[in-house]
Amino acid sequence: MxxxxxxxxxxxxxxxxxxxxxxxLVFKAYQDFQLELEADPVLFIQKKLPVYLKQAKAPLAAFIGCEKEDFFFTPNPTFAINTIMRSLKLQAGDEILSTNHEYGAMDRTWNFYCKNTGVKYIRQPITLPIISKQQILEEFWKGYTPKTKVVFINQISSATALIFPVKEICDHAKELGLITIIDGAHVPGHIDLNITQLNPDFYTGTLHKWMLAPKGSSFLYVKKEFQNSIDPLIVSWGYESVMPSDSQFLDYHEYQGTNDHSAYLCTPQVIQFLDExxxxxxxxxxxxxxxxxxxxxxxxxxxxxxxxxxxxxxxxxxxxxxxxxxxxxxxxxxxxxxxxxxxxxxxxxxxxxxxxxxxxxxxxxxxxxxxxxxxxxxxxxxxxx
Structure with missing residues (x-):
């Protein structure tokens, strides 16, 4: 191998x-798309790209357990979380409940947001060694207060490499009326993933880690009820489009200026490699x-x-x-x-x-x-x- x-x-x-x-084999498919782009960039970007994106999203939707209309590709989860962050309508004093096992770039993203809004980012301690799933849940929810509005948690932590009980956390967060944002960077291709069953409001994962895709390939899933409230991180032609599709959500987020989408487009070859x-x-x-x-x-x-x-x-x-x-x-x-x-x-x-x-x-x-x-x-x- x-x-x-x-x-x-x-x-x-x-x-x-x-x-x-x-x-x-996957890298070859990636380079083939780049060569096709350079052969006729205008034709590729204006005509072929929308078709290729749909072809790439269909097998990925089946792989991660959601509908293809409910996510878009991003270069990395940091891009995805920044997109969510910029659209949250929280008030000074509100709290985002997280853990002290989150990825450093995510901590920095929320610290930036909190400095500019007065929101508080709560890094609830999860003590080590872990004894049981119940221990994680009990310690995590000790950080909940009436001011908690958002739960942000990684499904697999980076530094400690631990799998967290995200399903149970999402379920209880729903009972409390909280927004759930899941960082699943390490999950796709690593452990089983069915976003519909997990039922988060937002979920981001990478393809360029355990799914073996070329670097710069990730996605952001947004539950339908939140899709029209998420602003594009980059405002471009999809915003107030003169040729809108039937999804404002995808118009806003899939077309954000000239870029090389080749890493996204070889997703079918990625999944084929895993299957074969x-x-x-x-x-x-x-x-x-x-x-x-x-x-x-x-x-x-x-x-x-x-x-x-x-x-x-x-x-x-x-x-x-x-x-x-x-x-x-x-x-x-x-x-x-x-x-x-x-x-x-x-x-x-x-x-x-x-x-x-x-x-x-x-x-x-x-x-x-x-x-x-x-x-x-x-x-x-x-x-x-």
Missing amino acids: KSQFLLDPSITFLNHGSFGACPK NKWTLISKACKTIVQDNYQRFCNLLNTQPICPITDEFLGQMASIPVKTTQALALKELLYNTYKIQIPVMPLNDAVYIRYSINAYNTQEDLDVLYNALQDIIKTTDLISV
Whole structure:
């Protein structure tokens, strides 16, 4: 399987979770669209692009469990969340309930919004280690007050790689009359996703992580009742269009000036690649490798797992606590000396080494990491054990 990807073979690549890796066949489809665009840019953008977008959205809608009219492509989830942020009509003193496990760019987005509106962003602590799903739910809802108007939460956290009980949170949020915004950046192609069943008001996910699409391919789903209240992040020809479609929502958000949509357009080839390679089975095997090695690394680093080692909390990546005060130096050493591409991430006064496992990885890759960490413990003072 590794031969089907474009990754540098000299690197032990354990960081699929950050930006993914694109198969050669999918990348070829991506480049074919770019070549077709350059052959006749006017024809492509004005005539072919609307047709290609519909062809790309239909299989994705089936894959993520929603209607194709209820989402549009975005370059990344940060773009998507900024779109939502700019349209929220909250008042000073209102609260957005979140956790202290959110992605840093999202924290910054909400901090920006709050500084300009007087709204409060509540990073409710979820303590580690996780004992149970019920623990997460109880701790999360302790942050709820009569001023809470919005729930924002990641379905899979970035630094801690934990799967959160988003379905239960969405259900209870609905009972409380709250708006729900879900950051599912790590979800599509990683764990099962059916947006209709989750029933959030807003959901964003990437294709360029675990779905293996070219970089710069994500989506934003908006429930129908909110679609006409979401302003375009970029105002362009779709706004008050002289040739409107039957969806103001898509007019506003799908046509925001000249851009290269090729990463979006090869979505059918992405899903075909996953289907033809029986990705459900591959993903299951990857999750087994993740779980089988988790305690082993904790033992090496003299730390404890941050959750039960089960499918309920872990997918194809895991974060191992590491005792270091030099996270960046450790990451750089692993890459520069040992040729291992892996993130070392601080969060909430702790540091984690997060390994990702995908089809091109084997047990030998984790053995390379294990041996490198053994050597670093013996020869440097970067890690305390």
